[in-house]
Amino acid sequence: xxxxxxxxWTKRFGVIAAxxxxxxxxxxxxxxxxxxxxxxxxxxxxxxxxTQTREEFLEHKLEIPSxxxxxxxxxxxxxxxxxxxxxxxxxxxxxYSFDNPVQxxxxxxxxxxxxxxLGFDPDAIIRRGTQSxxxxxxxxxxxxxxxxxxxxxSLKTDPAFIRQMxxxxxxxxxxxAKSKAANAxxxxxxxxxxxxTGNHQTTLIKVNPDGSYSKATALADAQLVxxxxxxxxxxxxxxxxxxxxxxxxxxxxxxxxxxPISETRIVNDEKLIVYTFxxxxxxxxxxxxNISVYxxxxxxxxxxxxxxxVYQIEYTFWPIYPESCGTYELxxxxxxxEKVQSGEGSLVYLFENGGDDVIEYVPxxxxxxxxxxxxLVYYEDWEELEYLQPVYAISGEVIFDNDIKGSFDYFYPxxxxxxVQDKIEQPKPEVIEESGGLL
Numbered sequence: 001x002x003x004x005x006x007x008x009w010t011k012r013f014g015v016i017a018a019x020x021x022x023x024x025x026x027x028x029x030x031x032x033x034x035x036x037x038x039x040x041x042x043x044x045x046x047x048x049x050x051t052q053t054r055e056e057f058l059e060h061k062l063e064i065p066s067x068x069x070x071x072x073x074x075x076x077x078x079x080x081x082x083x084x085x086x087x088x089x090x091x092x093x094x095x096y097s098f099d100n101p102v103q104x105x106x107x108x109x110x111x112x113x114x115x116x117x118l119g120f121d122p123d124a125i126i127r128r129g130t131q132s133x134x135x136x137x138x139x140x141x142x143x144x145x146x147x148x149x150x151x152x153x154s155l156k157t158d159p160a161f162i163r164q165m166x167x168x169x170x171x172x173x174x175x176x177a178k179s180k181a182a183n184a185x186x187x188x189x190x191x192x193x194x195x196x197t198g199n200h201q202t203t204l205i206k207v208n209p210d211g212s213y214s215k216a217t218a219l220a221d222a223q224l225v226x227x228x229x230x231x232x233x234x235x236x237x238x239x240x241x242x243x244x245x246x247x248x249x250x251x252x253x254x255x256x257x258x259x260p261i262s263e264t265r266i267v268n269d270e271k272l273i274v275y276t277f278x279x280x281x282x283x284x285x286x287x288x289x290n291i292s293v294y295x296x297x298x299x300x301x302x303x304x305x306x307x308x309x310v311y312q313i314e315y316t317f318w319p320i321y322p323e324s325c326g327t328y329e330l331x332x333x334x335x336x337x338e339k340v341q342s343g344e345g346s347l348v349y350l351f352e353n354g355g356d357d358v359i360e361y362v363p364x365x366x367x368x369x370x371x372x373x374x375x376l377v378y379y380e381d382w383e384e385l386e387y388l389q390p391v392y393a394i395s396g397e398v399i400f401d402n403d404i405k406g407s408f409d410y411f412y413p414x415x416x417x418x419x420v421q422d423k424i425e426q427p428k429p430e431v432i433e434e435s436g437g438l439l
Contacts, residue, residue, distance in 0.1 A: 036407035039248055041426040042327040043236060046092045047384045048421045050387060057420055060386045062379060062413040064283055064346035067323040068342040070365040072401070077341050077369045080396065084381040085334045086374050088258070090277075090341050092374070095415070101319075103149040108133065109145040117188050118155060120144055140302065150384075155313040159211035161310050162296060166207070166223035169297040172309065174202040177225035180309050181293035187306035192317060196289065198230030203287075205294065205358065215358040216351075224296050224311060228289035232278040233320065233378050233388065240273040242429040249275045281375040282393065286349045290316040290380060291399075318380060320388055326423070328389075328415045333374045336392040336412040349409035350398065359413030365401040369408060372396035376414060390414040 041047070051057040056429055079086065104291060106111065111133045112122035120135040120142075127133055128145075135144040141158035172180060178398055185191035204216035205224040216222035238248050238260075249260060261274040294312035302308040339345055350364060351357040381389045394410040 003384070006053040007199065011281050017414075037143065040238065040242060040429045043090075043092050045424070045426070045430070046421075047284060047424045048326045048328060049423045050328075051326075051423065052433055053422050054420050058417060060389075061417055062389055062391065062415075064348070064379065064411050064413070065307070066346040067348065067350055067361055068363045069347065069350075070363040073364075073366040074368065075341055075343060076367070077273070079337075079338065080372055082372045086278055086337065089330075089333055089374075090235060090252075092327050092329050093390055094233075094237070095328050096233065096320050096323075096378075097325045098385055098388060099319040099321050099382055100386070101150050102226070103130075107148045107151070110151055111148070114146060114151060114153065114188070114383075115144055117304070118144055119307060124308070126419075131260050150317075153313070154318045157309075157311040157326055159207050160269045161208050163209075165297050165299060165311075171219055171225060171297060172295060174204075174225055177202060177295040178227050180264060180295050181227035181229075184307055184310050184313075185291075185295055190315065192231070192319070194320070195231045197228050198232055199227045200225065200230050201287075203228070203358065213358055214291065216354040224294045227293045227295060229291040229293070230289060231281045233274040233281055234324075235279050235390070236277045236377065237324075240275070241299040241431050243431070252277055279375070279390075280377045281380050281388070282303070282411075283380055284348055284382060286393070290314075290318070290382070308387070311339050316382065316395055318384065325387070330376075330390065330414045331416045333392055336372065336414065337374065337394060337411050340394055340410045344359070345394070345412045347408065348411050350406065352400070352404055352406040355406065364406075366398050367401055368399045368401075370397040370399075378412075386391070 004096070041323065042049075048054070069229050106125075112125065114389060115125070115133075115135050115347075116122045119140065120137055122135075124135055125133050126135065130148060132148055133146045136145070142155065144153060146153040153277050156376040169363050182191060194291075204219060204222040204225045205226050206214045206216040207223040210338060211261060213224075214366075230355050236252060238252075240246075240247055253259060256277055258278065263274050263276065265272045265274055267388070292312075292314045294311060295309050296311045298309045299311075302307065336345075349357070349363070350366075373393075375393050375394045375395075377387050377393050380388065390413075391411045394412065398406045398408045400406060
């Protein structure tokens with residue numbers, strides 16, 4: 001071999017060795033950096049664990065009712081978010097099972113107990129077949145109907161009596177109404193824990209002479225304050241005793257708009273912090289809730305003091321198991337918007353800004369939709385469902401055909417149903433054996 005050839009091959013092997021070393025460094029860095037941002041297995045790859053088979057889960061694909069648009073509406077959407085684009089959202093999140101009750105043998109006795117708490121004579125029961133039980137109190141102008149299967153109920157007061165009482169005193173403030181409504185539910189033992197941290201909403205209600213309800217523009221014009229109780233559920237949960245928990249929480253905190261809620265638990269005699277990234281549970285009408293309490297002026301003749309200012313309760317509670325049954329992969333928010341543009345979404349709210357969204361919806365003709373926000377919520381129906389599933393809420397401003405502006409909300413199911421699989425068994429996250437980590 002000549003010196004020239006030796007120099008050539010020395011140089012060639014040097015390049016190869018340098019390349020191999022660079023690849024080695026890149027691999028090491030990739031593994032190291034990936035470990036820092038790695039999520040628990042169920043959030044890296046969906047486990048589809050709510051059912052054993054794909055077919056079982058797909059029997060429960062969400063079907064969300066939609067409001068109608070008036071003929072001639074245009075499905076024109078503009079993206080006008082703060083960033084000018086649709087921000088990234090989690091690709092895999094929790095799905096929950098509802099703990100739906102079956103009708104108990106003690107249903108009638110339980111309904112009587114509830115009726116007594118609400119101030120009715122429990123023995124004055126009227127049975128409506130096997131479906132529900134009814135009480136009528138003519139002195140208080142109130143009726144109560146309790147569903148036999150789940151004890152969900154509706155308490156109503158005669159509208160003329162509400163108007164009469166409202167003339168005799170002033171309504172409490174909206175903040176006071178929230179407090180009175182919460183205390184009423186607590187006194188009945190009907191204030192579920194996952195509602196206790198919600199940002200409950202209020203609406204001023206005007207009771208019209210014909211008994212219908214509409215939205216009041218000011219407290220002085222209202223006869224009732226409706227308090228809608230809001231619940232939250234966790235999209236992603238990370239315990240502090242798994243390897244890399246701190247970096248996982250930091251990564252998600254950068255991606256999600258809400259800070260996680262930290263809760264200290266004792267597990268096997270060791271202190272554990274659980275970090276929960278919550279989102280809202282929403283309904284077929286985004287301005288309403290499944291639990292609503294209507295607060296009016298204090299009625300001193302009501303013998304149940306904790307209910308003296310309560311004139312109406314609409315109580316539909318679907319209990320949810322506290323732990324998720326599985327995790328599922330989502331479509332992208334961009335795909336959700338495309339589906340809505342093509343007419344496949346569910347319109348759940350459409351009203352003029354400052355308009356009356358208490359009265360019955362009337363279809364309107366729309367010229368343009370301006371998308372201001374896209375976020376994930378869980379969907380709960382008026383009727384019983386098997387699973388609490390996520391939907392994309394697409395919200396913003398609308399321009400009607402008369403150029404008046406309004407607000408809109410569209411829903412589209414977030415789970416990518418096309419790639420749902422049979423249940424996948426996943427390895428458990430590596431656990432820190434000694435207490436420490438984030439503590």
